[in-house]
Amino acid sequence: SEVSGIVKIGQTMTMVLAIKDDENKFDMLVRNCVAHDGKRAPIQLVDQHGCVVRPKIMSKFQKIKNFGPSASVVSFAYFQAFKFPDSMNVHFQCVIQVCRYNCPEPRCGGEYGVPHLGGLVGDYGLSHNSISGEYGPPPLPEYGAPAAFPDPRHPSGPSGAYSENKP
Template identity: 30%
Template structure:
Protein backbone atom coordinates (compact mmCIF):
# COMPACT_ATOMS: atom_id res chain seq x y z
CA UNK A 1 0.00 0.00 0.00
CA UNK A 2 1.44 3.30 -1.04
CA UNK A 3 0.46 6.56 0.48
CA UNK A 4 0.86 9.95 -1.11
CA UNK A 5 1.37 12.91 1.11
CA UNK A 6 0.62 16.33 -0.30
CA UNK A 7 2.22 19.01 1.75
CA UNK A 8 0.94 22.48 1.12
CA UNK A 9 3.25 25.16 2.37
CA UNK A 10 2.21 28.80 2.59
CA UNK A 11 4.11 31.12 0.30
CA UNK A 12 4.83 34.44 1.90
CA UNK A 13 5.20 37.45 -0.40
CA UNK A 14 6.75 40.44 1.26
CA UNK A 15 5.10 43.78 0.57
CA UNK A 16 7.24 46.33 -1.25
CA UNK A 17 8.47 48.77 1.38
CA UNK A 18 7.52 52.41 0.93
CA UNK A 19 9.98 55.23 1.51
CA UNK A 20 8.92 57.37 4.45
CA UNK A 21 9.14 60.69 2.60
CA UNK A 22 7.62 61.99 -0.63
CA UNK A 23 7.08 65.24 -2.49
CA UNK A 24 3.60 66.61 -1.92
CA UNK A 25 3.57 69.19 -4.74
CA UNK A 26 5.86 70.44 -7.48
CA UNK A 27 8.37 73.02 -6.22
CA UNK A 28 7.51 76.69 -6.49
CA UNK A 29 9.99 78.66 -8.60
CA UNK A 30 10.88 82.32 -8.05
CA UNK A 31 13.04 84.20 -10.55
CA UNK A 32 15.36 86.83 -9.13
CA UNK A 33 18.15 89.00 -10.44
CA UNK A 34 20.95 86.59 -11.32
CA UNK A 35 19.41 83.63 -9.52
CA UNK A 36 16.38 81.39 -9.14
CA UNK A 37 14.85 79.96 -5.98
CA UNK A 38 12.81 76.82 -5.30
CA UNK A 39 10.49 76.14 -2.39
CA UNK A 40 9.99 72.41 -1.85
CA UNK A 41 7.18 70.66 0.04
CA UNK A 42 7.60 67.07 1.25
CA UNK A 43 5.51 64.85 3.51
CA UNK A 44 8.08 64.14 6.24
CA UNK A 45 10.87 66.64 6.66
CA UNK A 46 13.20 68.25 4.15
CA UNK A 47 14.73 66.38 1.17
CA UNK A 48 18.15 64.87 1.77
CA UNK A 49 19.76 66.78 -1.10
CA UNK A 50 18.63 69.37 -3.65
CA UNK A 51 21.20 70.10 -6.34
CA UNK A 52 21.73 71.50 -9.82
CA UNK A 53 22.51 68.69 -12.23
CA UNK A 54 26.26 68.32 -12.65
CA UNK A 55 27.00 70.18 -9.40
CA UNK A 56 26.23 67.62 -6.69
CA UNK A 57 29.42 68.37 -4.78
CA UNK A 58 29.61 72.10 -5.43
CA UNK A 59 28.92 74.45 -2.55
CA UNK A 60 26.15 76.89 -3.35
CA UNK A 61 24.65 74.55 -5.96
CA UNK A 62 23.94 71.54 -3.70
CA UNK A 63 21.92 71.82 -0.50
CA UNK A 64 21.29 69.25 2.23
CA UNK A 65 18.13 69.11 4.34
CA UNK A 66 16.72 72.32 2.87
CA UNK A 67 13.23 73.24 1.70
CA UNK A 68 14.28 76.60 0.20
CA UNK A 69 17.27 76.79 -2.13
CA UNK A 70 18.72 79.51 -4.36
CA UNK A 71 20.85 78.78 -7.42
CA UNK A 72 23.18 81.46 -8.72
CA UNK A 73 23.12 81.65 -12.52
CA UNK A 74 26.89 82.04 -12.87
CA UNK A 75 28.08 79.73 -10.08
CA UNK A 76 25.79 76.86 -11.04
CA UNK A 77 26.30 77.16 -14.81
CA UNK A 78 22.65 77.96 -15.47
CA UNK A 79 22.10 77.84 -19.24
CA UNK A 80 21.30 81.16 -20.92
CA UNK A 81 19.52 81.39 -24.25
CA UNK A 82 18.21 84.31 -26.28
CA UNK A 83 15.07 83.62 -28.30
CA UNK A 84 13.45 85.85 -30.88
CA UNK A 85 9.96 84.40 -31.24
CA UNK A 86 8.64 85.08 -28.69
CA UNK A 87 11.18 87.69 -27.62
CA UNK A 88 12.77 86.64 -24.36
CA UNK A 89 15.88 85.72 -22.40
CA UNK A 90 15.63 82.20 -20.94
CA UNK A 91 17.72 80.89 -18.05
CA UNK A 92 17.33 77.15 -17.44
CA UNK A 93 18.75 74.35 -15.31
CA UNK A 94 17.87 70.82 -14.23
CA UNK A 95 17.32 70.58 -10.48
CA UNK A 96 17.26 67.18 -8.76
CA UNK A 97 15.35 66.68 -5.51
CA UNK A 98 16.83 63.63 -3.77
CA UNK A 99 14.84 62.23 -0.86
CA UNK A 100 16.98 59.17 -0.17
CA UNK A 101 20.12 60.13 1.78
CA UNK A 102 22.51 58.09 -0.40
CA UNK A 103 21.04 57.17 -3.76
CA UNK A 104 18.81 58.38 -6.58
CA UNK A 105 15.65 56.26 -6.33
CA UNK A 106 12.21 56.17 -7.86
CA UNK A 107 10.84 58.53 -5.21
CA UNK A 108 13.23 61.28 -6.27
CA UNK A 109 12.42 63.87 -8.91
CA UNK A 110 14.22 65.99 -11.49
CA UNK A 111 12.80 69.29 -12.71
CA UNK A 112 13.71 71.35 -15.77
CA UNK A 113 13.47 74.80 -14.27
CA UNK A 114 13.43 77.91 -16.43
CA UNK A 115 13.12 81.63 -15.82
CA UNK A 116 11.77 83.58 -18.79
CA UNK A 117 12.43 87.31 -18.93
CA UNK A 118 10.13 88.38 -21.72
CA UNK A 119 7.86 91.05 -23.16
CA UNK A 120 4.89 88.82 -23.89
CA UNK A 121 3.67 86.32 -21.32
CA UNK A 122 3.95 82.86 -22.75
CA UNK A 123 5.08 79.52 -21.33
CA UNK A 124 7.03 76.89 -23.25
CA UNK A 125 7.46 73.20 -22.63
CA UNK A 126 10.51 70.96 -22.93
CA UNK A 127 11.59 67.52 -21.80
CA UNK A 128 14.86 66.16 -20.47
CA UNK A 129 15.92 62.89 -18.86
CA UNK A 130 18.13 62.69 -15.80
CA UNK A 131 19.26 59.13 -15.20
CA UNK A 132 16.13 57.08 -14.43
CA UNK A 133 14.07 60.14 -13.54
CA UNK A 134 11.39 61.77 -15.64
CA UNK A 135 11.87 65.50 -15.75
CA UNK A 136 8.96 67.80 -15.01
CA UNK A 137 9.03 71.31 -16.45
CA UNK A 138 8.71 74.25 -14.08
CA UNK A 139 8.60 77.54 -15.96
CA UNK A 140 8.02 81.04 -14.67
CA UNK A 141 8.13 84.49 -16.23
CA UNK A 142 9.43 87.73 -14.81
CA UNK A 143 7.07 90.59 -15.62
CA UNK A 144 8.51 93.73 -17.11
CA UNK A 145 8.64 96.74 -14.76
CA UNK A 146 6.03 99.49 -14.77
CA UNK A 147 7.73 102.69 -15.89
CA UNK A 148 6.72 106.29 -15.20
CA UNK A 149 7.75 109.69 -16.57
CA UNK A 150 7.08 112.78 -14.49
CA UNK A 151 8.04 116.45 -14.30
CA UNK A 152 9.19 117.66 -10.87
CA UNK A 153 9.78 121.01 -9.22
CA UNK A 154 12.88 121.96 -7.18
CA UNK A 155 14.44 118.44 -7.17
CA UNK A 156 14.03 114.95 -8.67
CA UNK A 157 11.94 114.08 -5.60
CA UNK A 158 9.95 117.31 -5.58
CA UNK A 159 6.24 117.81 -6.28
CA UNK A 160 4.82 117.28 -9.74
CA UNK A 161 4.60 120.40 -11.85
CA UNK A 162 1.94 121.14 -14.46
CA UNK A 163 2.45 124.89 -15.03
CA UNK A 164 5.77 126.72 -15.34
CA UNK A 165 7.31 129.87 -16.74
CA UNK A 166 9.78 129.84 -19.61
CA UNK A 167 13.21 129.49 -18.04
CA UNK A 168 12.01 127.73 -14.88
CA UNK A 169 14.05 124.73 -13.77
CA UNK A 170 12.09 121.53 -14.40
CA UNK A 171 13.29 118.06 -13.43
CA UNK A 172 12.45 115.31 -15.91
CA UNK A 173 12.30 112.03 -13.97
CA UNK A 174 11.92 108.48 -15.33
CA UNK A 175 11.57 105.42 -13.09
CA UNK A 176 11.31 101.66 -13.75
CA UNK A 177 11.50 100.00 -10.30
CA UNK A 178 12.96 96.49 -10.64
CA UNK A 179 15.58 94.22 -9.09
CA UNK A 180 16.07 92.43 -12.42
CA UNK A 181 15.88 95.02 -15.18
CA UNK A 182 17.98 98.08 -16.03
CA UNK A 183 16.50 100.96 -18.00
CA UNK A 184 17.54 103.18 -20.92
CA UNK A 185 15.58 106.32 -21.80
CA UNK A 186 15.87 107.24 -25.48
CA UNK A 187 14.15 108.80 -28.50
CA UNK A 188 12.56 111.73 -26.64
CA UNK A 189 10.53 114.29 -28.56
CA UNK A 190 8.71 117.47 -27.57
CA UNK A 191 5.38 118.16 -29.29
CA UNK A 192 3.21 121.25 -29.57
CA UNK A 193 -0.07 119.34 -29.85
CA UNK A 194 -0.64 120.67 -33.38
CA UNK A 195 1.48 118.21 -35.32
CA UNK A 196 4.87 119.81 -34.80
CA UNK A 197 7.56 117.94 -32.87
CA UNK A 198 11.27 118.19 -32.21
CA UNK A 199 13.66 115.44 -31.12
CA UNK A 200 15.58 116.25 -27.95
CA UNK A 201 17.17 112.82 -27.27
CA UNK A 202 18.48 110.29 -29.79
CA UNK A 203 18.15 106.51 -30.11
CA UNK A 204 21.21 105.93 -27.94
CA UNK A 205 19.81 107.93 -25.02
CA UNK A 206 21.99 111.01 -25.63
CA UNK A 207 20.82 114.60 -25.80
CA UNK A 208 20.47 116.17 -29.23
CA UNK A 209 20.72 119.67 -27.75
CA UNK A 210 22.14 119.88 -24.22
CA UNK A 211 20.94 123.49 -23.93
CA UNK A 212 17.35 122.23 -24.10
CA UNK A 213 17.82 118.79 -22.51
CA UNK A 214 21.06 118.12 -20.57
CA UNK A 215 22.43 114.57 -20.44
CA UNK A 216 20.66 112.24 -18.03
CA UNK A 217 21.97 111.13 -14.63
CA UNK A 218 21.28 107.45 -13.83
CA UNK A 219 20.99 105.86 -10.39
CA UNK A 220 23.49 103.16 -9.44
CA UNK A 221 20.92 100.39 -9.92
CA UNK A 222 19.86 101.83 -13.31
CA UNK A 223 16.17 102.00 -12.39
CA UNK A 224 15.86 105.79 -12.17
CA UNK A 225 17.24 108.67 -14.22
CA UNK A 226 16.67 112.42 -14.32
CA UNK A 227 17.87 115.71 -15.72
CA UNK A 228 17.25 119.35 -14.83
CA UNK A 229 16.19 121.41 -17.85
CA UNK A 230 14.89 124.93 -18.22
CA UNK A 231 11.30 125.17 -19.45
CA UNK A 232 10.92 126.14 -23.11
CA UNK A 233 8.07 126.33 -25.59
CA UNK A 234 7.22 126.54 -29.29
CA UNK A 235 6.25 130.02 -30.56
CA UNK A 236 2.56 130.89 -30.08
CA UNK A 237 1.80 127.59 -28.35
CA UNK A 238 0.06 127.25 -25.00
CA UNK A 239 1.52 123.94 -23.84
CA UNK A 240 4.08 121.31 -24.76
CA UNK A 241 4.10 117.55 -24.42
CA UNK A 242 7.17 115.38 -23.83
CA UNK A 243 7.28 111.79 -25.00
CA UNK A 244 10.11 109.27 -24.57
CA UNK A 245 10.72 105.59 -25.13
CA UNK A 246 12.18 103.32 -22.46
CA UNK A 247 13.95 100.04 -23.05
CA UNK A 248 14.64 97.55 -20.28
CA UNK A 249 17.32 94.86 -20.33
CA UNK A 250 18.43 92.19 -17.86
CA UNK A 251 21.07 93.50 -15.47
CA UNK A 252 24.37 91.70 -15.81
CA UNK A 253 23.90 90.86 -19.48
CA UNK A 254 26.86 92.02 -21.57
CA UNK A 255 24.79 93.83 -24.19
CA UNK A 256 22.84 95.55 -21.42
CA UNK A 257 25.98 96.80 -19.66
CA UNK A 258 27.31 98.08 -22.99
CA UNK A 259 24.31 100.36 -23.52
CA UNK A 260 23.11 101.68 -20.18
CA UNK A 261 23.97 104.08 -18.82
CA UNK A 262 24.65 105.60 -22.25
CA UNK A 263 28.18 106.79 -22.98
CA UNK A 264 27.29 110.01 -24.74
CA UNK A 265 29.99 111.50 -26.90
CA UNK A 266 31.41 108.02 -27.63
CA UNK A 267 30.98 106.55 -31.10
CA UNK A 268 28.92 103.37 -30.85
CA UNK A 269 30.58 100.80 -33.07
CA UNK A 270 28.34 97.85 -32.34
CA UNK A 271 24.68 98.50 -33.05
CA UNK A 272 22.24 101.32 -32.43
CA UNK A 273 19.29 100.93 -30.10
CA UNK A 274 16.96 100.38 -33.03
CA UNK A 275 19.06 97.39 -34.11
CA UNK A 276 19.08 95.58 -30.77
CA UNK A 277 17.61 92.12 -30.88
CA UNK A 278 14.09 92.20 -29.54
CA UNK A 279 14.59 89.18 -27.31
CA UNK A 280 17.11 91.08 -25.23
CA UNK A 281 14.94 94.04 -24.40
CA UNK A 282 11.46 95.08 -23.36
CA UNK A 283 10.02 98.26 -24.80
CA UNK A 284 7.83 100.45 -22.60
CA UNK A 285 6.70 103.65 -24.32
CA UNK A 286 5.76 106.47 -22.00
CA UNK A 287 2.58 107.36 -23.87
CA UNK A 288 0.40 106.50 -20.88
CA UNK A 289 2.25 109.00 -18.69
CA UNK A 290 3.30 111.75 -21.09
CA UNK A 291 3.84 114.90 -19.05
CA UNK A 292 2.02 117.95 -20.38
CA UNK A 293 2.39 121.37 -18.78
CA UNK A 294 1.42 124.92 -19.55
CA UNK A 295 3.78 127.88 -19.60
CA UNK A 296 3.39 131.30 -18.01
CA UNK A 297 4.21 134.23 -20.30
CA UNK A 298 4.21 137.82 -19.02
CA UNK A 299 2.57 136.77 -15.78
CA UNK A 300 -0.38 135.00 -17.37
CA UNK A 301 -1.05 131.30 -17.08
CA UNK A 302 -1.40 129.77 -20.50
CA UNK A 303 -3.57 126.65 -20.71
Protein backbone atom coordinates in the same frame (compact mmCIF):
# COMPACT_ATOMS: atom_id res chain seq x y z
CA SER B 1 3.02 113.79 -13.79
CA GLU B 2 1.55 117.09 -14.77
CA VAL B 3 2.99 120.49 -13.87
CA SER B 4 0.44 122.73 -12.19
CA GLY B 5 0.71 126.49 -12.33
CA ILE B 6 2.96 128.81 -14.29
CA VAL B 7 6.53 127.86 -15.18
CA LYS B 8 8.92 130.59 -16.27
CA ILE B 9 10.76 130.26 -19.57
CA GLY B 10 14.33 129.19 -18.82
CA GLN B 11 13.46 127.82 -15.38
CA THR B 12 15.41 124.65 -14.60
CA MET B 13 13.14 121.66 -14.23
CA THR B 14 13.73 117.94 -13.77
CA MET B 15 12.29 115.12 -15.88
CA VAL B 16 12.09 111.95 -13.79
CA LEU B 17 11.35 108.50 -15.26
CA ALA B 18 11.27 105.32 -13.20
CA ILE B 19 10.67 101.58 -13.31
CA LYS B 20 9.74 99.32 -10.41
CA ASP B 21 11.05 95.77 -10.20
CA ASP B 22 10.93 94.13 -6.78
CA GLU B 23 13.86 91.82 -7.56
CA ASN B 24 16.13 94.51 -9.08
CA LYS B 25 16.73 92.40 -12.20
CA PHE B 26 15.97 95.15 -14.71
CA ASP B 27 17.59 98.37 -15.86
CA MET B 28 16.38 101.17 -18.11
CA LEU B 29 17.69 103.44 -20.86
CA VAL B 30 15.85 106.58 -21.96
CA ARG B 31 15.71 106.96 -25.76
CA ASN B 32 13.84 108.99 -28.38
CA CYS B 33 12.57 111.84 -26.21
CA VAL B 34 10.57 114.50 -28.00
CA ALA B 35 8.63 117.58 -26.93
CA HIS B 36 5.50 118.78 -28.71
CA ASP B 37 2.43 120.92 -28.18
CA GLY B 38 -0.04 118.48 -29.76
CA LYS B 39 -0.40 120.59 -32.91
CA ARG B 40 2.90 120.73 -34.77
CA ALA B 41 5.83 118.41 -35.34
CA PRO B 42 7.86 117.68 -32.20
CA ILE B 43 11.43 118.67 -31.44
CA GLN B 44 13.81 115.84 -30.62
CA LEU B 45 15.67 116.08 -27.31
CA VAL B 46 17.20 112.57 -27.06
CA ASP B 47 17.96 110.34 -30.05
CA GLN B 48 17.43 106.60 -30.60
CA HIS B 49 20.78 105.81 -28.95
CA GLY B 50 20.02 107.72 -25.74
CA CYS B 51 22.21 110.71 -26.70
CA VAL B 52 21.04 114.25 -25.95
CA VAL B 53 20.73 116.19 -29.21
CA ARG B 54 19.89 119.59 -27.65
CA PRO B 55 22.38 120.05 -24.80
CA LYS B 56 21.49 123.75 -24.44
CA ILE B 57 18.00 122.66 -23.37
CA MET B 58 18.52 119.29 -21.67
CA SER B 59 21.25 117.56 -19.66
CA LYS B 60 22.11 113.92 -20.21
CA PHE B 61 20.08 111.44 -18.16
CA GLN B 62 21.58 110.31 -14.88
CA LYS B 63 20.57 107.04 -13.26
CA ILE B 64 20.01 105.89 -9.69
CA LYS B 65 19.71 102.12 -9.19
CA ASN B 66 18.12 100.54 -6.09
CA PHE B 67 16.31 103.84 -5.52
CA GLY B 68 13.97 102.58 -2.82
CA PRO B 69 10.48 101.17 -2.28
CA SER B 70 8.82 103.44 -4.86
CA ALA B 71 11.13 102.57 -7.80
CA SER B 72 14.00 100.20 -8.52
CA VAL B 73 15.65 102.46 -11.13
CA VAL B 74 15.20 106.21 -11.60
CA SER B 75 16.56 108.16 -14.57
CA PHE B 76 16.47 111.95 -14.46
CA ALA B 77 17.60 114.90 -16.56
CA TYR B 78 17.50 118.63 -16.07
CA PHE B 79 16.01 120.87 -18.73
CA GLN B 80 15.32 124.54 -19.27
CA ALA B 81 11.60 125.30 -19.56
CA PHE B 82 10.51 126.47 -23.02
CA LYS B 83 7.33 126.90 -25.00
CA PHE B 84 6.11 126.59 -28.55
CA PRO B 85 4.80 129.58 -30.52
CA ASP B 86 1.10 130.27 -29.97
CA SER B 87 0.68 127.41 -27.48
CA MET B 88 0.68 127.16 -23.70
CA ASN B 89 1.18 123.38 -23.72
CA VAL B 90 4.39 121.37 -23.80
CA HIS B 91 4.17 117.57 -23.76
CA PHE B 92 7.15 115.22 -23.45
CA GLN B 93 7.33 111.65 -24.76
CA CYS B 94 10.20 109.19 -24.35
CA VAL B 95 10.79 105.54 -25.19
CA ILE B 96 12.09 103.52 -22.26
CA GLN B 97 14.30 100.55 -23.11
CA VAL B 98 14.05 97.93 -20.36
CA CYS B 99 17.04 95.57 -20.10
CA ARG B 100 17.75 92.55 -17.95
CA TYR B 101 20.33 93.53 -15.31
CA ASN B 102 22.21 96.27 -17.21
CA CYS B 103 21.50 98.44 -20.23
CA PRO B 104 24.48 99.46 -22.35
CA GLU B 105 25.55 103.03 -21.71
CA PRO B 106 24.91 105.26 -24.72
CA ARG B 107 28.12 106.02 -26.59
CA CYS B 108 27.73 109.62 -27.66
CA GLY B 109 30.25 111.90 -29.38
CA GLY B 110 31.88 113.66 -26.44
CA GLU B 111 29.35 114.37 -23.71
CA TYR B 112 26.43 114.72 -26.13
CA GLY B 113 25.61 114.44 -29.79
CA VAL B 114 26.03 111.85 -32.48
CA PRO B 115 26.80 108.36 -31.17
CA HIS B 116 30.18 106.77 -31.90
CA LEU B 117 30.25 104.13 -34.62
CA GLY B 118 29.02 100.88 -33.19
CA GLY B 119 26.45 102.58 -30.97
CA LEU B 120 24.05 100.10 -29.46
CA VAL B 121 24.41 96.61 -30.88
CA GLY B 122 22.25 93.57 -30.24
CA ASP B 123 18.80 92.93 -28.84
CA TYR B 124 18.38 94.52 -25.43
CA GLY B 125 14.64 94.06 -25.09
CA LEU B 126 13.40 97.40 -26.37
CA SER B 127 10.08 98.38 -24.85
CA HIS B 128 7.89 100.30 -27.25
CA ASN B 129 5.84 101.83 -24.47
CA SER B 130 5.75 105.60 -24.54
CA ILE B 131 6.20 107.57 -21.36
CA SER B 132 4.37 110.86 -21.44
CA GLY B 133 4.23 113.87 -19.13
CA GLU B 134 0.45 113.61 -19.15
CA TYR B 135 -2.07 110.84 -18.77
CA GLY B 136 -3.50 109.05 -21.77
CA PRO B 137 -2.14 108.14 -25.19
CA PRO B 138 -0.17 110.62 -27.30
CA PRO B 139 -2.16 112.61 -29.84
CA LEU B 140 -2.60 111.03 -33.26
CA PRO B 141 -1.01 110.78 -35.73
CA GLU B 142 2.24 109.56 -34.25
CA TYR B 143 5.04 111.90 -35.27
CA GLY B 144 8.16 110.93 -37.13
CA ALA B 145 11.38 112.88 -36.80
CA PRO B 146 10.91 116.11 -38.76
CA ALA B 147 13.61 117.37 -41.11
CA ALA B 148 13.87 120.67 -39.22
CA PHE B 149 12.94 121.58 -35.66
CA PRO B 150 11.49 124.88 -34.43
CA ASP B 151 13.85 126.76 -32.14
CA PRO B 152 12.33 126.56 -28.61
CA ARG B 153 14.68 129.27 -27.28
CA HIS B 154 12.60 131.99 -28.92
CA PRO B 155 9.14 131.89 -27.29
CA SER B 156 6.36 133.98 -28.71
CA GLY B 157 3.84 135.95 -26.72
CA PRO B 158 4.21 138.55 -23.99
CA SER B 159 3.89 136.23 -20.98
CA GLY B 160 7.22 134.44 -21.38
CA ALA B 161 5.80 131.46 -19.48
CA TYR B 162 3.69 128.41 -20.03
CA SER B 163 1.41 126.22 -17.99
CA GLU B 164 -0.02 122.74 -18.37
CA ASN B 165 -3.69 122.08 -19.03
CA LYS B 166 -5.55 120.40 -16.19
CA PRO B 167 -7.50 117.27 -17.17
